[in-house]
Amino acid sequence: MKVSFPFRDPGISRLIVDKIHEVASELNHVKIMDFCGTHEWTITQYGIRSLMPKNVELVAGPGCPVCITPGYYVDVAIRLAIEGIRVFTFGDVYRLPGSSRDIPKNLEEAKSEGADVRIVYSVSDAIKLSKDGRESVFLAVGFETTAPATLGPICRGEVPRNMSFIVVHRLTPPITRYILENYPQSPIRGIIAPGHVSAIIGASEWEFVAKDYRISVVVSGFEPIDVLLSILEILRQIRDGRAELVNEYSRIVKWEGNLKAKEVMRSTCDVVDAGWRGIGFVPQSGLLLKRRYSDYDALTKYGIRELSEEAWEEDLPPGCKCAEVTLGMAKPTDCPLFKNVCTPERPYGPCMVSSEGTCLIWAKYGGDELLRGLREEIRYKG
């Protein structure tokens, strides 16, 4: 049975890869950052690194919402769970380690010690289950993609009074600006901008990357051919001395985004400075429920303080390089713990937990050196 998805066609893929090699041969070393965890997944799942010329390096960015969720909020959820409150969360967050040593390491461990922790696939499942009247908390992580889904029911009054939220939603353009601003030595020459996020916020939100920092930026879809086309576009721009915003994913992403979803975020939340795991406080990068919705804010409801910049503490385990990996400054293989102390079965750092975490993806599917070697070994005709 041949796969017949047009965006995965091996013949088209080969043509684009040939073009990439042709354009790259006129360039020096080029580092391209794929922002989004799902892009990193596509790149590894389809072996795109093994198809790149030697001078084109693909690095992952901070696009795994689980990896950058501060340990503080995981600890809050674990403590509430131990106190008998039912905690709902997405599967990826289930094994995410907190940062306190005095309580179970993650929600999975809290559950195996008797706490009521439930994995759900959507907020609406959690709302349905909460109609039974039990005190419940939803640990809401994610970028602009998931935020409207969490926040919509709150502003529509669909959430029962016994349910509240730990809102750890984070915004993607501010962290991108933060990286470009704070790491001017970064050799990133192009950015593959997140497709799902852009469907919400609009492609226009990425224009600053090209305008303010003279870096090529392409909003990309998630099929292998989308990503290959985006890489080719970035390389062509670099060759021609251009830095522009291009929307490769125009079949889904509009220039202005999804106005309804944006309105949901705007009407329920204030944009605030917010913590990113391993990175610290990033200006105007998080969502906080507005005061009129504070009944739904688990931290307010249970009298727990919000995380503040003054109280920010290093929340990565000792020796963990997740922050550098997240910022695209290091590869997982640069970390001495990688596949050594830190493995998919026993994750040590947050990037080894989520299926979108760069370290987990590399551990499962292999990084670039290994794949290049393998390709030669099996005399792959590439």
Next chain:
Amino acid sequence: MSNMPSDDDFIKLSHGSGGKETTRIVSSLILSLLREDMMAVKGGIGTDELDDGAAIPIGDGRYIVVSIDSYTVNPPFFPGGNLGKLAASGTINDVLMMGGKPIAMMDAVVVEEGSRIEEVREIIQSFIEILREEEIKLIGGDFKVMPRGQLDKYVITTVGVGIAEKLIVDSNLSPGDKIIVSGTVGEHGAAILAAQENFSVEGELKSDVQPLKHLMLSLIEEFGHSIHAAQDPTRGGLAQTLNEWASKTGHLITVNEAEIPIRDEVRAFTELLGIDPLSLACEGRVVLGVSPADADAILDLIRELGYEDAAIIGDVKKSEKYGGMVVLESVAGGLRILEPPSGTIVPRIC
């Protein structure tokens, strides 16, 4: 509190999911206690090989093949079958994968107090129906009841017995061999996952559970000498089977993603959840490692027997540097390592 119990002190679900963690805990709890001479009957196959079953020589060049497995599935009734059909088919298949012709079975049925007798009857009827169709005797068994709340409904353990002229021992997989899969993969795992989570796609996803006696006995009869390895890719799916073979033999296994048969429904469902169909269980498929000269003829025979989706999906290679790995060439032409599944399967969020 410094005396908090650590992660290592508890059995977790992932210890039973059939992947790396299962291998590790079985080694540490059981195999580490066995002296080498306790692992197999002289001249036979045992826990030293960790194949689909065990073999004991019976003197005339033939072997008795024995296989045991416990079955528990939530929900016990799922699209395409139920626990009884699964318990019969799974063990029949394990005997076949060793090269044995299954002739008899024993079962141990454990039921939770308060279960509906009609439901138990339906499960047992399906179990017996498979044995009748496959002409296998039920030569003994056990029936127990556990107090309410001490068991999640039912556990059925089955022991399968067969006779083999020539054993199929997976460690015989050799460089140059071709990898064949007898049909579309991941269907049982996807159907169960959908049923557990009440996904509305349920109707389109059906377990592939079925005994493979006719297929395997025909293959063994015609091409016995060319079949070097055979496994039914149950827990951990195709990814687990290929990784077990690669690490057992120290060879490199390469597979071509475009050739791996997967139903569109399964592909759509697994992509939605962000899980890999190659790590989902099959209960009615066989993966074979066969000598290259007969690969096409074997494929033709499998298809003639009604398994039209069967395909040659990969090769076995000798490799100094990358031995023990499974590498997959993606539909886009790139390479990725196909890891054995680990952890319990949880969906990703966006």
